[in-house]
Amino acid sequence: MSGNFNAASGSGHRAGQDACREPVHSTRAPAMDAASYGRVPGANDRIGVGFIGFGLIGKQHVNDLKKRKDVDLLGICEADRPRLEEGLAYLENAGARGYGDFRQMLDDSDIHGVVISTPDHWHALQTIMACQAGKDVYVEKPLTLFIDEGKWMVQAARKYGRIVVVGTQRRHYSGVLDSRRVVQSGILGKIHSVRWSAIRNIYPGFGLMPPSEPPAGMDYDMWLGPAEKKPYTAHRALYHFRWFWDFSGGQMTNLGAHIIDQVMYVMQVRGPTMVSSVGGRYALEDDGETPDVQDTTWVFPGPDPSTPGFTMNATIREANAGASIPDAEKRGQLYLGTRGTMVLSGNWEVLPEVKVEPLNAIPSFSGQPVGGPVHTKAEPVPWIEPSKGTGVTADAIYGVGGQDTLAMNKQDWLNCMRTRQRPLCDVEDGHRVATACHLANLSLRLGRTIHWDPEQERVTGDPEAAAMCVKEYRAPWDRALKDALG
């Protein structure tokens, strides 16, 4: 046996340790020349926060920040008036202001940072305009709707010197941080493949919603923003926007963004070189567009790009909760190495591989004829010892039952607003993760493998796919984008 990974030896980060951390792929550097742009809260200043979007996760963000003594909740913006009214009351700050147009909230100089919890198609432009207005930003995952948006967001964050955190909070979970150390320790041997699945059964789906008038109080035009104007249906708005290509990338970007973020962080890679995805809306009988069955393979390069790295395989199912999927795979991400497998779900666990004499793996049936391979007497032995994480056993489901990674990510955001260091879940990380998701969906929609240069960040050899990395914004939002990017 050649080794055992001791989590305690490498574990440096736990709940409550909240300093800003170095991003995976860039040297730790001040995010800005602090004096140049916007207002920067000092170590003892209170931080003024505004919220854009008060839906499922927006309400949770308000709830989390309400508990903090160093934050003033100064404003909330909603395209839906009943939610705006509920949100304003929920802030429990008589002086807070409500807005129907986020541009007005961005004019409030007492607000240092905004939390953006709108649907995916709004994330990029609202982030970019907030940066332009001198605000730091916490923006929900998936970072983007299409690949070029991520490049624009990184550009805006750096140009205006803003802290931009993406809501892939699970990266803060100690099991993820420890997993990264397990991988770095080399105990698993050569990790050649990673597998994960995101599975549930919601057959027959959410039903069919006919076009109708938007509900009273909803500013549907503002909800649509840069997206193409199409008739309202209930599914094309609150929560269910996730199943429509105009607003989202389906479960690949909804759930996949969280999982791929962890894999790319643990494996320390910048992006795939090749992606192949198949599937579609095969089983659900509703009006959604995004896949309910999706099987994807990504190829990631090794540390030396000329050497093979690893493949990542993902199974997404919306109409089968996985009786057919192996138990280990249902438990979480599998990191398959030559000497062992690491399972990462609630916590990490290393399952040893057995070392066999390769000759003995050759079948013998009634014996090899003369001159064929000859079995040896070597007994199989485990390559390594089993080991597992002993810390908190589960990432919290929004604060219940484990580490509250949502609160930890916001803590990191607030710290970085003061120190101007890059956060753990930086905008560039969010962009690279979203890119891996979007490439999968491009492959699925085009029906072919997509080749990607992760250093140059461009599709190679496929002009049609390259053209799909960008979309036009609807006026006047196209001008707002141009103005902000200069």
Ligand SMILES: NC(=O)c1ccc[n+]([C@@H]2O[C@H](COP(=O)([O-])OP(=O)(O)OC[C@H]3O[C@@H](n4cnc5c(N)ncnc54)[C@H](O)[C@@H]3O)[C@@H](O)[C@H]2O)c1
């Ligand atoms: N990090 C996580 O674990 C997590 C969990 C859930 C959702 N999310 C992400 O959060 C985002 C929102 O998801 P949700 O489930 O809360 O959706 P939701 O539909 O419940 O909420 C979105 C809200 O944004 C509002 N909105 C839309 N356009 C607006 C605009 N221009 N100005 C102001 N408000 C506007 C909508 O009216 C709605 O109330 C999604 O991108 C989703 O992927 C992340």
